[in-house]
Amino acid sequence: MFVEVKARSGYHFGGPLAAVTAVKQRKLIRMALDYLARSGLSGRPCCFDVVGVLIRDGRPELEVVTNAFGAGW
Numbered sequence: 001m002f003v004e005v006k007a008r009s010g011y012h013f014g015g016p017l018a019a020v021t022a023v024k025q026r027k028l029i030r031m032a033l034d035y036l037a038r039s040g041l042s043g044r045p046c047c048f049d050v051v052g053v054l055i056r057d058g059r060p061e062l063e064v065v066t067n068a069f070g071a072g073w
Contacts, residue, residue, distance in 0.1 A: 002032050002046060004068075007053035007060075016052030017063060029071045046071045 004024075006016040013019075020028075025048070032046050050068040054061045 001049060002028065003049045003051060004028055005051045005053065007055065009055045016054055017050060017065065020050050020068070025069050029069075033071060 004020055006019045008014075008016040008019070028048060029046075032048070033042075036042055036044055036046065047067050047070040050065045052063040052065075054063070
């Protein structure tokens with residue numbers, strides 16, 4: 001399992017979860033598959049959780065999406 005964390009101080013450019021676009025997901029999948037290959041773990045399924053952190057009044061608000069996307073085989 002891999003976790004991507006995105007933080008934002010507001011919604012000016014969308015929320016933190018909106019930053020994990022399809023392009024970003026493809027990049028994360030490529031990096032994860034490369035890591036697994038280099039670690040001798042090729043062929044293992046992997047999934048990604050995404051944590052969005054929104055800072056409001058100096059306090060973090062968290063939103064967690066488990067199994068947000070996977071590498072697909």
